[in-house]
Amino acid sequence: MRNVLEYILFICTASLVRALPRTTALSLGGWLGQLARHLQKRRAEIARENLQRALPELSPAEVSAAIGRMFKHMGICFVDMLRLDKYHGQRDLERYFSVNGIENLQEALALGRGCLIITGHIGFWEAGTFVLPQTGFAFEVVAKPMRNPLVDAFFARMRQASGTTLINSHNGARNILKSLKNNHVVGLLLDQHIKGPGSVAAPFFGRPAHTTTIITQMATRYRIPIVTAYSYRRPDNNYEIRYDKMFFLEGDLSEANILANTTLLNQKLEQGIRHDISQWFWLHRRWRQCCGT
Numbered sequence: 577m578r579n580v581l582e583y584i585l586f587i588c589t590a591s592l593v594r595a596l597p598r599t600t601a602l603s604l605g606g607w608l609g610q611l612a613r614h615l616q617k618r619r620a621e622i623a624r625e626n627l628q629r630a631l632p633e634l635s636p637a638e639v640s641a642a643i644g645r646m647f648k649h650m651g652i653c654f655v656d657m658l659r660l661d662k663y664h665g666q667r668d669l670e671r672y673f674s675v676n677g678i679e680n681l682q683e684a685l686a687l688g689r690g691c692l693i694i695t696g697h698i699g700f701w702e703a704g705t706f707v708l709p710q711t712g713f714a715f716e717v718v719a720k721p722m723r724n725p726l727v728d729a730f731f732a733r734m735r736q737a738s739g740t741t742l743i744n745s746h747n748g749a750r751n752i753l754k755s756l757k758n759n760h761v762v763g764l765l766l767d768q769h770i771k772g773p774g775s776v777a778a779p780f781f782g783r784p785a786h787t788t789t790i791i792t793q794m795a796t797r798y799r800i801p802i803v804t805a806y807s808y809r810r811p812d813n814n815y816e817i818r819y820d821k822m823f824f825l826e827g828d829l830s831e832a833n834i835l836a837n838t839t840l841l842n843q844k845l846e847q848g849i850r851h852d853i854s855q856w857f858w859l860h861r862r863w864r865q866c867c868g869t
Contacts, residue, residue, distance in 0.1 A: 593605070612647055613643065627642060674816050676817065681819055681822075687801060692801070716740065718745050795837075
């Protein structure tokens with residue numbers, strides 16, 4: 577019953593923003609994001625703490641301004657996610673997305689081993705579910721199911737609307753390998769807290785952050801090319817998509833080398849976040865301690 581009630585509230589909100597013109601809907605999203613900053617004061621404090629510790633060179637005023645921009649940005653991106661299936665065709669691709677580095681994906685796939693796209697909750701990270709199928713790539717994205725299965729089904733429809741395939745993150749390694757063997761592109765968000773077996777505390781903005789090692793081990797063992805990708809929102813609410821030059825994780829599967837390679841991936845994400853610190857999800861408890869939350 578709780579799931580049903582949550583879904584009714586959610587779908588009413590989604591229906592409203594989906595009925596609005598894109599410009600109006602995204603403006604509403606920005607307003608809702610700014611409102612959320614005042615309604616979710618605990619989350620705002622988490623963001624403040626994360627920013628102050630990750631970027632101690634920022635003044636309190638700069639931190640506060642970044643938090644304000646981040647909440648507005650997250651509101652806009654949330655609304656655009658609710659409308660994701662409304663993007664379709666070459667016309668929308670050219671109108672709303674500026675795509676750079678497609679040749680890097682093509683170079684990676686030419687090796688016949690598939691390609692891992694590594695990114696995080698940076699910019700409009702859902703953009704690839706439209707952009708990559710539209711540009712001719714077989715694209716699969718690893719996603720963690722949401723707690724509410726009704727809401728999860730809605731977002732699954734949005735992500736798959738343009739031809740993207742979803743891989744359940746629970747026990748997803750086998751399906752990832754299968755996709756790579758078929759020479760597909762597989763996208764993953766690597767900036768989430770993962771603790772326990774299959775993870776390591778790797779530096780991220782100078783502090784240890786529990787990070788999955790499954791992708792590190794897979795890419796190292798099978799020599800899978802990796803491309804980092806980012807989708808930054810511009811002031812006009814269009815998107816700048818960037819696919820960086822491919823690279824490989826070198827060395828063996830020793831604990832020391834797994835840590836080194838996982839640290840490298842975290843460094844790549846850190847560089848992407850520093851490009852615009854207001855477009856990363858600083859609300860997330862990324863640096864949870866071993867014995868606390």
